[in-house]
Amino acid sequence: MVATIIDGKSFAEGLRTRIAGHVARLKAEHGITPGLAVVIVGHDPGSQVYVAQKAKQTVEVGMHSEKYELPETVSEAEVLALVKKLNADPAIHGILVQLPVPDHIDPKKIIGTIDPAKDVDCFTPASVGKLAIGLPGPVSCTPLGCLMLLRDNLGDLSGLHAVVVGRSNLVGKPIAQLLLRENCTVTIAHSRSKDLPGLVRQADIVIAAVGRPEMIKGDWIKPGATVIDVGINRIAAPERGEGKTRLLGDVEFASAKEVAGAITPVPGGVGPMTIACLLANTITTASLINGLVPPSDLTA
Numbered sequence: 001m002v003a004t005i006i007d008g009k010s011f012a013e014g015l016r017t018r019i020a021g022h023v024a025r026l027k028a029e030h031g032i033t034p035g036l037a038v039v040i041v042g043h044d045p046g047s048q049v050y051v052a053q054k055a056k057q058t059v060e061v062g063m064h065s066e067k068y069e070l071p072e073t074v075s076e077a078e079v080l081a082l083v084k085k086l087n088a089d090p091a092i093h094g095i096l097v098q099l100p101v102p103d104h105i106d107p108k109k110i111i112g113t114i115d116p117a118k119d120v121d122c123f124t125p126a127s128v129g130k131l132a133i134g135l136p137g138p139v140s141c142t143p144l145g146c147l148m149l150l151r152d153n154l155g156d157l158s159g160l161h162a163v164v165v166g167r168s169n170l171v172g173k174p175i176a177q178l179l180l181r182e183n184c185t186v187t188i189a190h191s192r193s194k195d196l197p198g199l200v201r202q203a204d205i206v207i208a209a210v211g212r213p214e215m216i217k218g219d220w221i222k223p224g225a226t227v228i229d230v231g232i233n234r235i236a237a238p239e240r241g242e243g244k245t246r247l248l249g250d251v252e253f254a255s256a257k258e259v260a261g262a263i264t265p266v267p268g269g270v271g272p273m274t275i276a277c278l279l280a281n282t283i284t285t286a287s288l289i290n291g292l293v294p295p296s297d298l299t300a
């Protein structure tokens with residue numbers, strides 16, 4: 001069997017078109033322009049690319065965009081003051097602080113200061129709690145992107161066995177919550193699980209979010225399973241020239257695609273969905289802040 005390749009880039013494009021339609025409706029029918037503020041601290045080159053993409057795509061779908069680029073040396077107090085200012089700004093419906101932040105800044109303190117109503121990353125304790133008990137609100141961007149790709153590929157997920165490899169707060173734990181809500185049987189495994197290959201072989205759905213390049217091999221995959229690779233590991237690629245790099249997922253794509261029923265590539269799979277889902281979450285928070293029901297096609 002050769003797997004269907006799940007094209008996250010193209011799905012994300014379609015999602016952004018739908019988001020632009022919702023933005024136009026919010027403007028025309030309610031006079032609301034959803035606004036997203038993105039804060040970056042320091043000069044991490046990867047983060048700068050992602051933040052630039054976020055700001056560009058926010059404008060492209062018709063939303064109001066604000067980008068705050070703070071120097072590496074900014075104090076924690078200054079970042080907290082900016083977040084509080086954005087919390088109070090009625091033109092802003094979503095606030096995101098790009099991670100990682102420099103070592104002298106405590107990410108938990110920064111995230112904990114974001115107004116949960118504007119928490120488009122779904123990182124605050126209040127948002128995580130809402131997600132766990134199924135209350136309306138934004139859903140962590142990467143997990144929401146994974147869920148949208150799974151629904152598009154498989155339809156109803158009820159009764160399927162999902163094995164999530166990775167237990168991070170950003171991806172592993174929230175995707176497990178979402179899959180439970182979809183009536184999957186969910187196993188959360190991680191690098192210290194006993195017989196990891198044996199666990200993964202039981203999965204109808206594999207979510208690879210462990211952060212180790214190509215750790216999950218083709219012979220770990222049950223024939224026909226759907227594989228969602230969340231890993232974005234940048235490794236040196238001297239064969240492409242001096243100083244060049246390339247991206248690898250957490251799944252060994254070449255061997256896994258021979259066994260799986262469907263699989264996301266890296267790049268071009270889950271990654272592009274993360275930013276599209278951030279925009280979707282901004283529609284969700286802008287709707288809820290204004291007492292409107294968020295569009296059902298943009299959330300979990």
Ligand SMILES: Nc1nc2c(c(=O)[nH]1)N[C@@H](CN(C=O)c1ccc(C(=O)N[C@@H](CCC(=O)O)C(=O)O)cc1)CN2
Pocket residue numbers: 050096097098099100121141142232247266267268269270271272273274275
């Ligand atoms: N506050 C947050 N910080 C971070 C998040 C997040 O969701 N919220 N996620 C990641 C980075 N990230 C978005 O911020 C992100 C990662 C990857 C992609 C993406 O489109 N990847 C492409 C490849 C791009 C490349 O060549 O590097 C792909 O996979 O096709 C988008 C967004 C950490 N920080």
